[in-house]
Amino acid sequence: MASTKNGLPISIYNLAGQQVYTGVTKGENTKVDMQGHHGVYLVKANNTSRKVIID
DSSP, X not given: OOOOOTTOXXXXXXXXXXXXXXXXXXXXXXXXXXXXXXXXXXXXXXXXXXXXXXX
């Protein structure tokens, strides 16, 4: 995702539209532990959305 400021909201949704994570950014690189949650997700942060595939 693009560079984001500290404290901005971040949300992750599965393809069914269910929100699976919500939190705030922690600087330019925010990591979310999705270990064991394989699939395709939509990540929204800083007025930007990106599709993420977790193998």
